[in-house]
Amino acid sequence: MPFDPHFIATPSATSRRAFLQRVGAGAGLVGLASLLTDEGFGASIPNRSLDPMAPQPAHFASQAKSVIWLFMNGGQSQVDTWDYKPELLKRDGQELPGFDKNTGFFTGQVGPLMKSPFKFTQHGQSGAWVSEIFPNLSKHVDDMAFVHSCYTDTNNHSPALFQINTGMSRMGFPCVGSWVTYGLGSESKNLPGFVVMYDTLGRGLPKGNASNWGAGFLPGVYQGTPLSAQGSPIENLNPVLDDRHQRKQLDLLNKLNSRHQALNPSDAALSARIESFELAYRMQMAAPEALDVERESAATKSLYGLDNPKCVHFAKQCLMARRMVERGVRMVQIYSGGMDNERSWDGHADIAANHRGFALETDQPIAALLSDMKSRGLLESTLVICCGEFGRLPLVQKGGTGRDHNPHAFTTWMAGGGVKGGVHHGETDEFGHKAVIDRVSINDLHATILQLLGIDHTKLTYRFNGRDYRLTDVAGQVVKPILA
């Protein structure tokens, strides 16, 4: 899918024809507003240059149309959550032979093996072992596919965050959400196609900040739109004028722009911009409505935990995610936890307190999201992903009861559209230290995400500075066993 940056300056015959059909000699520009209300009309012209967010056909049919990515920021410990390792109980306190002390971040604080402070029990038909910190999520294991053998290349937060978001541990490459909206556009006219939410309790952004949802060399329109934690969630959404005055202003603008347009009939960029003002006008109404969780029933609000002070912040975001996906937003990414150690899942000091705390913030809302979406029939068209940027060591970090970073193993679970539920793919060694069976790289994970959305990861390319780039670079194998 090449994107031609020259397109706007020199429209091709197709776009021109499309444009003329659209504006038409008879309809003229006065009719534009009414044409715009016809969503289907917009969708029938998948021309990304005129409307870079126009929905695009997938490479092949797929169930998942949108993505909700729940990001356990800071690095969730696999051995304390989804990757049960009874061997750790037996070997608690023993050295791990042959351990490379440079594996984690604190190379001088390498301690012995440490058992999980949490009890594990089996759940569901599939009998998945789940940590006690997920009493709600454990009811959904039959809908989840677990990939226990994920690994990454770096042991530090921001490079690892960049890698899981963009495929590269360096800065400057487009993230998954950017590739997905570049590939598929968005079904939503009134909301950004790719929305990011981060901690609203003032604990900060994920490390690496906005580069985690940057579009890299893709056009800026494909970058994630972060919702502001305070004030208006989307910038410039509150009108500075009352409706009467703003409408009057827009009517004049349309009139003048249309006259200018008539002198330049072949310049499609001009008409695209005329449309963008009308769209902006409608967004002022539609976007706040979409993000307003107060419109939900009391039962729904309670299900997510809006009445639970421990998780109300994350619950709101999960509910907003559902409302957005319902309205055609292509991808939503929510970060649990903020920037500094212990203010995220980065439990260096006390894994029990840290993970118990963050589980309390997320367990109920995510479980509610799965139930709610399932009962609305939304889950089958939505891919839900949950993981962090890396895992944690099965060792104790000396000086406390926490765990250091571990790039060699982490668990990712997925649920929803196109995902086979109750499946466990790949294994780590007996301690959960390294992925050993059916190892899944970040490129593989990305290839699988794209596959679930109907995109062949080898064919979604973008030419920049003389090279055709892919999300998966030159690698990536789809993890087929988790596909429904």
Add this chain to the structure above:
Amino acid sequence: MARSIFPALVAILLASRLLAGEISPVDRDFFESKVRPILVEKCLGCHSAEKKIRGGLRLDSQAGWAKGGDSGPALTPGKPDESLLIEAIGYGDASLAMPPTGKLPADTIATLTEWVKRGAPDPRLEAPAPAKRVIDIAQGKTHWAFQRLKPVPIPSTTASSWIRNPIDAFILAKLETSGLGPATEANRSVLIRRLNFDLIGLPPTSEEVEGFVKDPTPDAYETLVARLLASPRHGERWARHWLDLARFAESHGFEHDYDRLTAYTYRDFVIEALNRDLPYDTFVRWQIAGDELAPDDNLALKATGLLAAGVHSTQITANQVEKERYDELDDLVATTGTAFLGLTIGCARCHDHKYDPIPQSDYYRLVSTFTTTVRTEYDLKTDPAGDKARLAVFTRELATRQADLATFEATTLPNRFAAWESTRSSDAPLPPEVELILKSPQQLRTDGQNDAILRWYRGIEPDWLALRDKVADQTKVKPIPTVVKALISSEGLPAVRLHTQGGDFLDKTHFLKRGDPNQKQEEATQSFLQVLMNATESKWQAEPPKGWRTSYRRIGLANWLTDTNDGAGHLLARVMVNRLWQHHFGRGLVATPSDFGTMGEKPTHPELLDWLANQLIENGWRLKPIHTLIVTSAAYRQAALGEDSSNTPPEQNEGLFRGRPKQRLEAEAIRDALLAVSGQLDTTMYGPGTLEMGIKRRSIYLTVKRSQLVPMMVLFDAPEALQSVGLRQTTTVAPQSLLLLNSPIVRAWAKGFAEQVQAKSGQSPDLAVMWAYKIALGRDPAPDEKSDGAEFLSGKDAIESSLIDFCQTLMSLNEFIFIE
């Protein structure tokens, strides 16, 4: 042992005989006539050693399909139902469906199924080993962009009256070949607006428009061009284009994205260099090695900020040290390759370049140039002459005071002591060692005792104390050189260190297998791209003077880059004139401005490109003469094709430079234009910037912090400053419109604009409309625009408030940001 191996060997031999050897003539014929053509046409493009091996699967031999790909063996002889290949071509499973271009016709599928059913007889035992592509440098040199510039004859044309300078002859010649003529010349109010935005990035004032439209002198146009090129605003406009290529930002990126508070000095270098019309070869040389070439020239030092502008991890763990450093070196080579040479050198990091004649070894030899280069904060002396003068005054005064003290000690002090001693009262208690000396008679005292007693005495002598203090006071006011800190790149100076568990650089650069720092090979010594070398590297390399702190490797690179005889100079010139052309016409003569390699676009007017490159070199690499040539051409002065464009489909005009398509202003120019018409533009130049979009200075002075890019800039497609960008995207999205409708800052600018209008028009709606159009668009309103505007302003609201609404509307017009 022997007994157990033997049957196994027999089994293997039998198997291979069965699988490969004994194909009946019928089967062979079936394979050759039916199967092989299908495989060749439909499969081998992606599944052969010769082309590609997608999914790890080779179908170019029996061994290939028997081994299979990532999903296992491709087929089971005799069992089509158990064969992946047959399942794939059946298109039953979407994720498996092959070939991807579309389902094969039913009879083709039937043939392949039949083949598998027959046991898949295949005479192709082993496929040929993949042919290793060997880069042929001599062959590579024949690519158009790598050839030397030759003198270019100016073509002859029929409609020669249109021609204003040689550029037009090249443009017209091609138009005539296509059976087309140029568009008419745009009118003067359009031309001044175009020139203003292209050359200085700001709209002309209504007075400037009127002055130019009415200027009767024959060289009015040329005068205007000269005035704009001489404006300090010119450097600010064009520096922004260069900063895109330099992936310039003022923060480190990564984990903490710490600020680089002194990085703005590179931005200031670019502005100043362009305003001064620093020759482009010097501009390039200084950015690579200014600290080595002109270590006392502040501008040259600041220029090396290019090498410091890339990201730098703020937290490097022990086992990431090498990888991070090689990444950083890659950024340097990729950025300089892209910005200066329009080449994708970075593609040769892991393997030989796939398309261009750049072997992997060239990449590492080039990388070694920067082995010991680090970013460092350097004190630039901003007033060396003043420093020297101030130091001289200081030294003179200090010497005077010291001399006064010495004279006093040599002459007056002994007399004063003698007088004191003779008159002193013996009651006052003195330190015992002093008493001891005083007790002995004067003539018996040793020199040591005399010195000691004087040293004690002067401490109670007020005049000596005063003179001593005068010396001390003076030493306290030693003038400090006036310096400004600048983030530069150099060697042998302390590196800017963040959190790292390793050194600032690696002592050696190695060739890396697959680009992997864990697979080091021998050390890479410096050289350049062979395809652009007509001499050995020693021609450009230099030895540093004894005791000098840098390696001079960067001088070597700078010499090679700018050498027009044997080095990369001709490509350097071609790439730059194309960039100038691109920003004036919206499209380069080469449409891929940062890819002049074999995968890039070919020039639409190769002779014109070479002619301009020759002009650049002949003009001493000065850019302003090239700007002048381009914008004074008739080609540049063409009007938009407008309504009559419907006669010629746009694609037919592609690359002909016929007429002038509208171009949307870039983010910075949009903001600057809004500020300009608001009457609030602050033209203060240089110095630290700010993240506040609401400041009144030009957008080039907005700080580029990687984690907090100014939202308005991002909305209108400013790049992320992470990789070199030669051509920005232009997108149109609703949040841009939301900004113009609802941003309080934009509203404040609209208010400033309205106040300007009102100052000229009073309460008259007609006058207000007229002045608003003149200020915002540099023209008078058409009659229907006049009446629409007047009607808007004569509602029941006070004109003061409706005028702001009106002005904001004009600021939102397509005409405001799409320049004809």
